[in-house]
Amino acid sequence: MLPIALDAMGGDNAPGAIIEGAHLAREAGIPVLLVGLPDVVGETDFPSISASEVIAMDAEPGSSVRTMKDSSLVRSAEAVRDGQASAMVSGGNTGATMASALLRMKRIKGVSRPAIATTLPVLDRDRPNILLDAGANSECNAEWLVQFARMGAVYLRTLHNVEKPRVGLLSIGEEDSKGTPLVKEANKLLADAEWQHAAGAEFIGNVEGRDLLGHDVDVVVTDGFTGNVALKALEGTASAIVNALLQAFDSSDDARTGSALLMPALAPLYGRLNPDSIGGAALLGVNGLCTISHGSSSAKAIFHALQVTHDLVQRDMVGQITAAMATKPAS
Amino acid sequence: MLPIALDAMGGDNAPGAIIEGAHLAREAGIPVLLVGLPDVVGETDFPSISASEVIAMDAEPGSSVRTMKDSSLVRSAEAVRDGQASAMVSGGNTGATMASALLRMKRIKGVSRPAIATTLPVLDRDRPNILLDAGANSECNAEWLVQFARMGAVYLRTLHNVEKPRVGLLSIGEEDSKGTPLVKEANKLLADAEWQHAAGAEFIGNVEGRDLLGHDVDVVVTDGFTGNVALKALEGTASAIVNALLQAFDSSDDARTGSALLMPALAPLYGRLNPDSIGGAALLGVNGLCTISHGSSSAKAIFHALQVTHDLVQRDMVGQITAAMATKPAS
Numbered sequence: 001m002l003p004i005a006l007d008a009m010g011g012d013n014a015p016g017a018i019i020e021g022a023h024l025a026r027e028a029g030i031p032v033l034l035v036g037l038p039d040v041v042g043e044t045d046f047p048s049i050s051a052s053e054v055i056a057m058d059a060e061p062g063s064s065v066r067t068m069k070d071s072s073l074v075r076s077a078e079a080v081r082d083g084q085a086s087a088m089v090s091g092g093n094t095g096a097t098m099a100s101a102l103l104r105m106k107r108i109k110g111v112s113r114p115a116i117a118t119t120l121p122v123l124d125r126d127r128p129n130i131l132l133d134a135g136a137n138s139e140c141n142a143e144w145l146v147q148f149a150r151m152g153a154v155y156l157r158t159l160h161n162v163e164k165p166r167v168g169l170l171s172i173g174e175e176d177s178k179g180t181p182l183v184k185e186a187n188k189l190l191a192d193a194e195w196q197h198a199a200g201a202e203f204i205g206n207v208e209g210r211d212l213l214g215h216d217v218d219v220v221v222t223d224g225f226t227g228n229v230a231l232k233a234l235e236g237t238a239s240a241i242v243n244a245l246l247q248a249f250d251s252s253d254d255a256r257t258g259s260a261l262l263m264p265a266l267a268p269l270y271g272r273l274n275p276d277s278i279g280g281a282a283l284l285g286v287n288g289l290c291t292i293s294h295g296s297s298s299a300k301a302i303f304h305a306l307q308v309t310h311d312l313v314q315r316d317m318v319g320q321i322t323a324a325m326a327t328k329p330a331s
Numbered sequence: 332m333l334p335i336a337l338d339a340m341g342g343d344n345a346p347g348a349i350i351e352g353a354h355l356a357r358e359a360g361i362p363v364l365l366v367g368l369p370d371v372v373g374e375t376d377f378p379s380i381s382a383s384e385v386i387a388m389d390a391e392p393g394s395s396v397r398t399m400k401d402s403s404l405v406r407s408a409e410a411v412r413d414g415q416a417s418a419m420v421s422g423g424n425t426g427a428t429m430a431s432a433l434l435r436m437k438r439i440k441g442v443s444r445p446a447i448a449t450t451l452p453v454l455d456r457d458r459p460n461i462l463l464d465a466g467a468n469s470e471c472n473a474e475w476l477v478q479f480a481r482m483g484a485v486y487l488r489t490l491h492n493v494e495k496p497r498v499g500l501l502s503i504g505e506e507d508s509k510g511t512p513l514v515k516e517a518n519k520l521l522a523d524a525e526w527q528h529a530a531g532a533e534f535i536g537n538v539e540g541r542d543l544l545g546h547d548v549d550v551v552v553t554d555g556f557t558g559n560v561a562l563k564a565l566e567g568t569a570s571a572i573v574n575a576l577l578q579a580f581d582s583s584d585d586a587r588t589g590s591a592l593l594m595p596a597l598a599p600l601y602g603r604l605n606p607d608s609i610g611g612a613a614l615l616g617v618n619g620l621c622t623i624s625h626g627s628s629s630a631k632a633i634f635h636a637l638q639v640t641h642d643l644v645q646r647d648m649v650g651q652i653t654a655a656m657a658t659k660p661a662s
Contacts, residue, residue, distance in 0.1 A: 245576075262589035
């Protein structure tokens with residue numbers, strides 16, 4: 001397969017952790033194309049594309065992408081557009097990553113707005129749930145939420161073999177009457193049988209914040225503002241608890257002995273909660289693959305993002321979404 | 332002091348857990364007035380008010396409160412209005428609890444909409460953070476968010492002695508330019524020095540979902556839809572992790588030995604994460620005290636809600652908010 005374009009300049013730990021992640025991926029048989037400033041990337045035996053600019057983590061996305069045409073992000077997106085790379089991965093400025101992908105790869109037909117699909121760990125199961133939009137669009141209309149539902153269902157079926165994903169709409173109560181005007185309108189549109197049939201999904205109604213990590217829903221749909229707040233509340237809670245646990249484990253001799261005995265039982269849980277194992281979020285709806293990693297990504301996190309992206313290439317996620325969005329509900 | 336009116340019919344575990352909670356409170360010197368159906372409450376030596384109706388957990392709040400005038404919820408709110416009780420506590424239908432309090436106690440002057448203020452545990456500190464609105468108003472305007480900020484600051488100062496609470500606005504990035512139009516407008520209004528001076532608070536700008544349990548903010552302000560989603564995401568994550576931990580602790584002989592050794596170190600963390608110790612949310616902005624407990628409240632949770640409510644009475648929370656809302660920013 002074509003290599004995955006990896007933005008060597010993106011993220012708080014670039015380029016060190018990024019290049020280390022590329023090495024891990026290559027050892028696992030995943031081809032990588034490094035995109036970055038030659039003198040920063042240094043000597044490397046990876047295939048590479050050189051760029052002369054870096055979009056800063058806090059730069060204004062739209063104008064940066066328009067003016068910095070030789071940036072590593074824009075060059076990464078162009079590599080996908082031009083058939084030099086099968087996908088792009090970046091831990092850089094999220095907004096600029098989205099803007100680069102959107103402006104260079106364009107939208108899939110039938111998609112009004114791309115959305116960020118993020119995986120949510122289900123602690124007692126291997127397969128995650130999916131939340132979208134996790135932050136691409138602060139404001140949405142009800143039709144877009146239905147598009148997100150279609151794309152999310154395809155994503156979960158394609159990547160995790162869930163035959164008929166259950167789609168829930170994030171609200172503040174299960175009753176259809178609960179929520180904002182947007183939620184109420186989206187609830188009505190999502191209840192329509194035709195899109196569910198066309199997408200091979202089942203709409204199960206409104207779900208709540210507490211369902212995100214549970215077994216009762218597979219794909220949670222919401223606007224990008226609510227989705228981002230919920231995701232960060234979830235991440236913040238998990239990280240606060242994990243930190244408090246680690247502190248308790250080291251707080252006395254008894255605690256150290258006890259935690260050593262417990263480690264084998266806790267390892268799988270720790271693995272599922274570890275941000276390194278999440279692997280980044282997918283920008284769905286653009287005509288090419290784009291994975292957005294955390295800015296704080298370690299080498300392992302970049303490796304995992306490359307693994308997930310490799311799966312998305314192999315399973316032709318873009319083709320699957322394109323086909324699903326082209327299916328008109330029978331009327 | 333006047334007794335606290337306790338809705339004996341409210342919640343999944345009523346009346347058993349509620350009455351047990353009342354006993355625990357009485358032992359701690361907190362006077363309670365039971366409100367409920369005499370034949371359900373049974374023989375009791377608590378002072379009581381009898382009601383003939385119960386508003387169901389899933390009943391439509393507004394119409395229920397208007398038509399069921401002899402319900403335990405409406406009678407509880409009337410007891411506060413009529414000076415028979417110092418406050419009301421219910422684990423019943425949240426919407427109906429709010430509607431009863433609002434319709435019978437009315438609003439404090441200067442408050443457009445009451446808001447639900449909920450405490451967020453900070454895992455390595457005794458004092459919690461405060462989030463409001465946690466669900467009273469799905470849709471808000473920017474002026475209401477400023478009112479929430481004022482009330483939240485007064486709440487934290489009055490109950491937890493925080494001299495100058497730091498107020499953050501919940502958004503999806505720290506930059507003022509991030510978020511929905513509501514957030515952007517509220518950010519501008521909150522940045523005004525005059526309300527901060529009048530409320531004795533400091534606006535620190537936008538905060539994110541991951542700051543909710545942290546040390547960088549004291550009062551987090553948001554609309555009731557976003558607040559409720561964030562709160563439930565947080566609660567769901569905490570409960571998923573605690574359940575996974577408890578399962579791991581019991582998964583082998585080694586794990587059982589290890590967790591026994593760890594227990595003393597984990598007990599404070601478990602205490603802070605235990606829903607029983609949260610004690611319910613306060614409806615701020617009505618002209619009387621109203622504490623809303625979880626529908627699933629145990630006796631201990633009801634006891635804790637009565638304790639917190641007792642503190643609110645002793646510290647004259649309604650008087651404090653009334654005074655703060657009457658202070659016009661100098662102009």
